[in-house]
Amino acid sequence: xxxxxxxxxxxxxxxxxxxxxxxxxxxxxxGYIYVSWYQQHPGKAPKLMIFEVSNxxxxxxxxxxxxxxxxxxxxxxxGLQAEDEADYYCSSYRSSSTLVFGTGxxxxxx
Amino acid sequence: QVQLVQSGAxxxxxxASVKVSCKASGYNFNVYYxxxxxxxxxxxxxxxGRINPNGGGTNYAQKFQGRVTMTxxxxxxxxxxxxxxxxxxxxxxYYCARAFDxxxxxxxxxxxxxxxVTVSS
Numbered sequence: 001x002x003x004x005x006x007x008x009x010x011x012x013x014x015x016x017x018x019x020x021x022x023x024x025x026x027x028x029x030x031g032y033i034y035v036s037w038y039q040q041h042p043g044k045a046p047k048l049m050i051f052e053v054s055n056x057x058x059x060x061x062x063x064x065x066x067x068x069x070x071x072x073x074x075x076x077x078x079g080l081q082a083e084d085e086a087d088y089y090c091s092s093y094r095s096s097s098t099l100v101f102g103t104g105x106x107x108x109x110x
Numbered sequence: 111q112v113q114l115v116q117s118g119a120x121x122x123x124x125x126a127s128v129k130v131s132c133k134a135s136g137y138n139f140n141v142y143y144x145x146x147x148x149x150x151x152x153x154x155x156x157x158x159g160r161i162n163p164n165g166g167g168t169n170y171a172q173k174f175q176g177r178v179t180m181t182x183x184x185x186x187x188x189x190x191x192x193x194x195x196x197x198x199x200x201x202x203x204y205y206c207a208r209a210f211d212x213x214x215x216x217x218x219x220x221x222x223x224x225x226x227v228t229v230s231s
Contacts, residue, residue, distance in 0.1 A: 003154065034216040045205055045224055046155065051217040089155050093215040097169045099145070104154040
């Protein structure tokens with residue numbers, strides 16, 4: 001069961017925007033709206049940031065946005081802040097009633 | 111408030127089984143799927159499977175088929191994940207997470223605090 005592909009690391013300066021990609025196939029990311037993004041700080045449980053490709057739960061900053069084009073989903077963080085430094089994971093439903101996570105991306109605020 | 115509280119850390123020997131619990135509170139337990147996700151030290155998230163508390167139906171990741179059993183006790187709003195034939199590769203933090211959307215595949219919120227399972231001889 002292969003994971004979705006994410007860049008290992010992305011960095012940016014405070015105030016900048018960064019984008020994290022999540023590449024799958026037509027059997028997962030490209031075929032369904034059930035794409036989510038999670039933020040995880042060291043030693044903590046993951047936190048939901050985006051669900052169903054582009055929806056933000058209440059309480060999540062509007063600096064976080066999601067989108068999808070073909071088999072690739074993306075998470076954009078605008079106005080980067082120090083507190084955004086964390087690991088980020090995408091997830092997607094995959095056909096045949098399974099779910100798959102991305103490989104994870106470490107975001108560094110320079 | 112909506113909360114998932116997991117059982118405490120476990121140390122097991124290779125070949126043994128472990129059963130982790132996840133106590134839910136603050137919402138209607140029967141309505142939302144519960145998922146189990148694990149994270150080995152320094153590694154990424156890995157989906158293990160899910161259970162529908164309403165009826166007990168399950169979906170398991172192929173990797174864990176035959177080795178994992180997910181159950182629930184609706185009377186005490188608790189979900190369980192049991193993993194058998196443990197090896198050192200099963201050393202990880204195990205999380206439960208509620209799927210808050212109608213499909214049961216998305217919107218994992220909240221998550222439990224995690225349970226560290228260490229497999230060592």
